Amino acid sequence: MARARFDVRSQPGFGTIALFTFVVLYLPIITLVAYAFNASESLTAWGGFSLHWFGEAARNTAVQDAAWRSLVIALSAASVAAVAATMAAIATTRTAAYRGLGFKYAFINLPLMVPEIVTAVALLIVFARVKVWTGYSGLGYLILAHTAFCIPFAYLPIRARLEGMDEALERAAADLYAPPWQVFRRVTLPLLRPGIIAGFMLAFVISLDDVVISEFVKSGGQDTLPTYMLGQLRRTVTPEVNAIAAAFLALSVVLVTIFFFINRKKT
Amino acid sequence: MASAADVARQEEGRKIRSRWLLSAPALVIVFIAAIGPLLVMLAYSFMAKADYGDVKFGQFSLDGWFSVILQRDIFDDTLTLADAHLSIVWRSIRLSVITTFATLALGFPTAYFIATRPRHTREVWVFLVTIPFWTNLLIRTFAMQQVIRNEGILNSLLIWLGVIKEPLQIMYTDWAILFGMVYVYLPLMVLPLYASLEKLDFRLIEAGYDLYAGRLAVLRRIILPLVKPGIVAGSILVFIPSLGAYVIPRVLGGGKNLMLGNLIELQFGAGRNWPLGAALSITLMALVMVAMLFYVRNAARSGGGHG
Numbered sequence: 001m002a003r004a005r006f007d008v009r010s011q012p013g014f015g016t017i018a019l020f021t022f023v024v025l026y027l028p029i030i031t032l033v034a035y036a037f038n039a040s041e042s043l044t045a046w047g048g049f050s051l052h053w054f055g056e057a058a059r060n061t062a063v064q065d066a067a068w069r070s071l072v073i074a075l076s077a078a079s080v081a082a083v084a085a086t087m088a089a090i091a092t093t094r095t096a097a098y099r100g101l102g103f104k105y106a107f108i109n110l111p112l113m114v115p116e117i118v119t120a121v122a123l124l125i126v127f128a129r130v131k132v133w134t135g136y137s138g139l140g141y142l143i144l145a146h147t148a149f150c151i152p153f154a155y156l157p158i159r160a161r162l163e164g165m166d167e168a169l170e171r172a173a174a175d176l177y178a179p180p181w182q183v184f185r186r187v188t189l190p191l192l193r194p195g196i197i198a199g200f201m202l203a204f205v206i207s208l209d210d211v212v213i214s215e216f217v218k219s220g221g222q223d224t225l226p227t228y229m230l231g232q233l234r235r236t237v238t239p240e241v242n243a244i245a246a247a248f249l250a251l252s253v254v255l256v257t258i259f260f261f262i263n264r265k266k267t
Numbered sequence: 268m269a270s271a272a273d274v275a276r277q278e279e280g281r282k283i284r285s286r287w288l289l290s291a292p293a294l295v296i297v298f299i300a301a302i303g304p305l306l307v308m309l310a311y312s313f314m315a316k317a318d319y320g321d322v323k324f325g326q327f328s329l330d331g332w333f334s335v336i337l338q339r340d341i342f343d344d345t346l347t348l349a350d351a352h353l354s355i356v357w358r359s360i361r362l363s364v365i366t367t368f369a370t371l372a373l374g375f376p377t378a379y380f381i382a383t384r385p386r387h388t389r390e391v392w393v394f395l396v397t398i399p400f401w402t403n404l405l406i407r408t409f410a411m412q413q414v415i416r417n418e419g420i421l422n423s424l425l426i427w428l429g430v431i432k433e434p435l436q437i438m439y440t441d442w443a444i445l446f447g448m449v450y451v452y453l454p455l456m457v458l459p460l461y462a463s464l465e466k467l468d469f470r471l472i473e474a475g476y477d478l479y480a481g482r483l484a485v486l487r488r489i490i491l492p493l494v495k496p497g498i499v500a501g502s503i504l505v506f507i508p509s510l511g512a513y514v515i516p517r518v519l520g521g522g523k524n525l526m527l528g529n530l531i532e533l534q535f536g537a538g539r540n541w542p543l544g545a546a547l548s549i550t551l552m553a554l555v556m557v558a559m560l561f562y563v564r565n566a567a568r569s570g571g572g573h574g
Binding site: 006008009010011012013014015017018020021022024025026027028029031032035043044080081083084085087088090091092095098099100104107108110111113114115116117118119120121122123124125126128144145147148149151155205208209211212216226229230233241242245248249252253255256260 | 290292299302308376377380381401406450486510513535545551555559
């Protein structure tokens, strides 16, 4: 057959461009990680392999504080967001359309549509005034701001999971005289768990990664890991920042890989 | 005696109330820390500016909005167009459009390449696109900085190849912002493109070749129209964050090559002009809404379906 030699799927040059794209995607990240292992002080010359800068970063108290703060904020924001999003998802799925349904949906997803810088300065305006009124300037502002933009991210996978769930199981439980709360705890919640975990993780990663909103909302001395790095980039950069970035990157890759496999098992 | 219909109606009313109660926490949090502040900002854009940042509360003024496009000469009080602002708005739009086309040019062949791999390896390729997508934006910007700076890999490579003798000054130019945005937003183009290319029916392409269409004709007349929803979705996903970019121009563009996001920040920092900053923010939101409307209209027209 002459046909077999001619691949209808191939387009000339596409493979080359694709290869180029993957090089472009990975070259900068690999460079960044490689220089984290550089023994020399500078970012230009290679001075041999060393873990020196990781040690330096780990001993830096400013880095420790920022990492700890990032973790506290991400855990709190993702937990609250996951709970609020689960409740909202239950209220907005598997139901006939009712007045306010579309409104709720738009309302919850609105933070996704607004450019981050706009939300950031809007929060700056409001929190600046609240800080004067109440005198409180703790981590609460950061946690609240993070929770708000985490909610739509937590909501999406939970809602998706809920929509794919069979209502017959819950109806069967109710038929067997399980009170509503028990139906929820023993049937709905276990079935929904993968969605909630996915939503929580998504929210956690989104919160951990946030730069812009944290940069504008934080009070003095409230650096998160990303805002700390942003501050460092203004000065002469040493491989210490590379080491922090590389560690951060490793954490993200682990989380994304877990997320990827959780979602794959489902299908 | 309540009729069955009454009971059903009461039951329905109770359900709706409990649904509002259930969604209340999410709605309240989003209102307090997202929508409410946006409304406050809208109000601030119509107030007079105070001398040291903030606004004169409740004092109506259109100065903020005027300063978006006009400036008053401090000596003779004449009004002229605010060239500085307009050129920054124009730069934001221009760079975002170029970024969108550049990511499309790289992303379309890449998504096509992934979609034509054997089924079991596709997932691996998609995963390879997902990893940079989930990597912190700041880290990716920083990584790009290390590639394009004067002593970076790109310049070293070009000098080694003999293309140039002196390192190119890319950092702190529009090119740096462009490279950064293309790099950072590329996965946002590839993923939706792949989603629609994956569903492409290759029998249609075969039919095209049978009817003596050339490769270009097949690409232009069959493939592109079929994956148009993916192209529109990817373009909007790249264009919108590009327009509101803040971190990338701040790190790669230096202090001179501002985009809208940096101009907004400036008004809340050194500029001490909160009403102008608020007005600029709403301008940015309006631009995003226009892009979004364009998307919705396009999505509606192509009907979201194939063939």
